[in-house]
Amino acid sequence: xxxxxxxAAIGGDYKGVMERLPSADFVRRFALKFLQDDSFPNLKKALxxxxxxxxxxxxxxxxxxxxxxGFDALYAPSSALTEALxxxxxxxxxxxxxxxxxxYQRVVEALKALE
Amino acid sequence: MSELTEQNLxxxxxxxxxxxxxxxxxxxxLLDPKMLAEEPCYPPWKNxxxxxxxxxxxxxxxxCQCSKLExxxxxxxxxxxxxxxxxxxPYVMEMILPLDxxxxxxxxxxxxxxxxALTGAYNRRFYEEELKHKYLNAGVAMxxxxxxxxCNDTYGHSAGDAALRLIVSIIHRRIxxxxxxxxxxxxxxxxxxxxxxxxAFVRKLKDINKRLFAAHLPEFExxxxxxxxxxVMAAGIPISDALPIADKRMYLAxxxxxxxxxxxxxxxxxRSENDHRPMVLIVDDSPMNRDILSExxxxxxxxxxxxxxxxxxxxxxxWGSDISIVLLDIVxxxxxxxxxxxxxxxxxxxxxxxxxxxxSEDSSQTVRRAYELGASDYISRPFDARIVHRRxxxxxxxxxxxxxxxxxVSQQFYDREKNDQMMIGILGQVMEIHNSExxxxxxxxxxxxxxxxxxxxxxxxxxxxxxxxxxxxxxxxSLHDIGKVAIDDRILNAHxxxxxxxxxxxxxxxLGAQMLENLSQYQDEPLVKFAxxxxxxxxxxxxxxxxxDGRRGDDIPIAAQVVALADAYDxxxxxxxxxxxxxxxxxxxxLTAGKRGAFNPLLLECLRDVEDxxxxxxxxxTPAPPPxxxxxxxxxxLE
Numbered sequence: 099x100x101x102x103x104x105x106a107a108i109g110g111d112y113k114g115v116m117e118r119l120p121s122a123d124f125v126r127r128f129a130l131k132f133l134q135d136d137s138f139p140n141l142k143k144a145l146x147x148x149x150x151x152x153x154x155x156x157x158x159x160x161x162x163x164x165x166x167x168g169f170d171a172l173y174a175p176s177s178a179l180t181e182a183l184x185x186x187x188x189x190x191x192x193x194x195x196x197x198x199x200x201x202y203q204r205v206v207e208a209l210k211a212l213e
Numbered sequence: 214m215s216e217l218t219e220q221n222l223x224x225x226x227x228x229x230x231x232x233x234x235x236x237x238x239x240x241x242x243l244l245d246p247k248m249l250a251e252e253p254c255y256p257p258w259k260n261x262x263x264x265x266x267x268x269x270x271x272x273x274x275x276x277c278q279c280s281k282l283e284x285x286x287x288x289x290x291x292x293x294x295x296x297x298x299x300x301x302x303p304y305v306m307e308m309i310l311p312l313d314x315x316x317x318x319x320x321x322x323x324x325x326x327x328x329x330a331l332t333g334a335y336n337r338r339f340y341e342e343e344l345k346h347k348y349l350n351a352g353v354a355m356x357x358x359x360x361x362x363x364c365n366d367t368y369g370h371s372a373g374d375a376a377l378r379l380i381v382s383i384i385h386r387r388i389x390x391x392x393x394x395x396x397x398x399x400x401x402x403x404x405x406x407x408x409x410x411x412x413a414f415v416r417k418l419k420d421i422n423k424r425l426f427a428a429h430l431p432e433f434e435x436x437x438x439x440x441x442x443x444x445v446m447a448a449g450i451p452i453s454d455a456l457p458i459a460d461k462r463m464y465l466a467x468x469x470x471x472x473x474x475x476x477x478x479x480x481x482x483x484r485s486e487n488d489h490r491p492m493v494l495i496v497d498d499s500p501m502n503r504d505i506l507s508e509x510x511x512x513x514x515x516x517x518x519x520x521x522x523x524x525x526x527x528x529x530x531x532w533g534s535d536i537s538i539v540l541l542d543i544v545x546x547x548x549x550x551x552x553x554x555x556x557x558x559x560x561x562x563x564x565x566x567x568x569x570x571x572x573s574e575d576s577s578q579t580v581r582r583a584y585e586l587g588a589s590d591y592i593s594r595p596f597d598a599r600i601v602h603r604r605x606x607x608x609x610x611x612x613x614x615x616x617x618x619x620x621x622v623s624q625q626f627y628d629r630e631k632n633d634q635m636m637i638g639i640l641g642q643v644m645e646i647h648n649s650e651x652x653x654x655x656x657x658x659x660x661x662x663x664x665x666x667x668x669x670x671x672x673x674x675x676x677x678x679x680x681x682x683x684x685x686x687x688x689x690x691s692l693h694d695i696g697k698v699a700i701d702d703r704i705l706n707a708h709x710x711x712x713x714x715x716x717x718x719x720x721x722x723x724l725g726a727q728m729l730e731n732l733s734q735y736q737d738e739p740l741v742k743f744a745x746x747x748x749x750x751x752x753x754x755x756x757x758x759x760x761x762d763g764r765r766g767d768d769i770p771i772a773a774q775v776v777a778l779a780d781a782y783d784x785x786x787x788x789x790x791x792x793x794x795x796x797x798x799x800x801x802x803x804l805t806a807g808k809r810g811a812f813n814p815l816l817l818e819c820l821r822d823v824e825d826x827x828x829x830x831x832x833x834x835t836p837a838p839p840p841x842x843x844x845x846x847x848x849x850x851l852e
Contacts, residue, residue: 114595115595117597118595118596118597118598119505119598120509120598120599124508124598128501128504128505131501131504132501135499135500135501137499137501151546152546154544155498155544155545155546158544158573159498159499159502159544161573162499162502162572162573162594163499163501163502165573165594165595166502166505166594166595166596168595
């Protein structure tokens, strides 16, 4: 897949990110770096351990990274989860986490297919 | 050559004669030997066509009249130089006559309308009308003076004008007659060097750059001139097309200042010689976020990274204001961005190091809080890389400029302070020769006055003393005893005084005040007003028992009250004969008990409050320390 096809597959804003970041090469490198980014694993682990503050920060970081890279489809559920976790409670996390995980997997798979 | 009979003229005659000659000649000038030695050429010729023979110098040397024909462009002129003596001093009267109509119009209009009145360089109009469409095989350079606006703001426009004139004259001396120097903008000069090799062009620009940096204005010793120069070889393109290239390179040179750029090179290569890339500290717990910012900025900034708040503070401690700017995330473990900002504020870092917050938190409440805590800017995600770069550069430049300005102001303040201290030192010497007081009495009274005033203003504002007032009173305190120079030194140095001698000694406050009142032209100066109060009333006492006027309480101006106490205190502890001198505790006790006359109870309280500091200050007769930073940046002083 090309970078543009990856963005199409994951519901990302290809046009927007190309405008904001310096070059296509730049976007590609950082999109691939997302595979090593530990905010999602941290989020998952913190939720399993019922550690609300850490889960909030991880969700927040994930949301920020998605914003920068234009991963809009992953950004939306991460943002909703971040807001739910903000007060330090885990209420609603059970319902809000699965969409995040689903979109995350979609992004990871698409990125692995990037030429 | 012909001998002249009418050589001797008065100034008035010379002027009358020149007025007559001007009816015929296009230009009539009177040149003295200095001008002849330095730059005798009539300005329009100076750069376009310097003469190979100077009739002015010949006329001066031979005390005679000399003539020649000279061309300017296609026009022909007659130049006549005649030796004269005006009021007994040697001069040469130079007359220039255009020999045809086109010459007359060139001399009278074009050459003048194309000249910049201030510097003598060509003006912008010359560029627009005569230069920009020309195809010249030439080196084209844009020369921009560094910090020229700062220079104007700090030293005044006359300094800026003098600097411009100096720079133009330096460049004129380094270029050929066929070269053209244009004042393109306020502080921008355009230099066109036709028919020059690329190597010679680069060499020439570097030479000019070096000469400019070495130059200084005699009247403004602190002022340093430097320029950023961008150059390009223009072949087969009009000058107007070469100019933007030179301009762009000039901006690259601006990055590091005092630099010449003549090639298309990456911005970071410009700094190889004097590398002062600003340092940016990126604080974010996400490596991904740090990497993105780092990559956006790394071409123009040195990058430091911190994954959390404590590490950020550690780096700030280590690097101090070598760090030009901090980019700070908000949501981080342990210590969040707001905590970091608060600590930076508490430690005074924010005065020197701007902080730009970068976060995906975008509620107006969060943004407002960041600004309230002292952030310089706030960037929300998702951000545009170019906008981040621009905002970070802008904030960095603003702070760098402010830092340079502060350094300049403190240097000026320090210079002024040094002059004050020097005058006081001289005054102290004079007083010592005249009477038996220690030479350091004056500087000690000054320091004690300063300490007492500082404490007084902490305790009360009833006297309404501004920072400037305190500074002036402290300075004026050194004059408290100047009246003594008018008193016979046998009386000043006598151990036992007769009642008559005592009466004479007691006139010194009035004598001192009179001396100052005689300085009629400075009567309105606040310093002199305070000095008069201090001189006249520093022997008055709170209960009315002092002299010369027997004033009491707050009828005695506060400046005089403070200096009176400082004077009395130092009189007790600072006696030259160590056996007679009291210890600090004894002195404070005596003064408090009213044994040396009554003082304002509030001031006595201040004296007791500052005992520790007085001990440090009066230990040994050391010269005054440099001005304290607290005073330095007191707004009232800077006004």
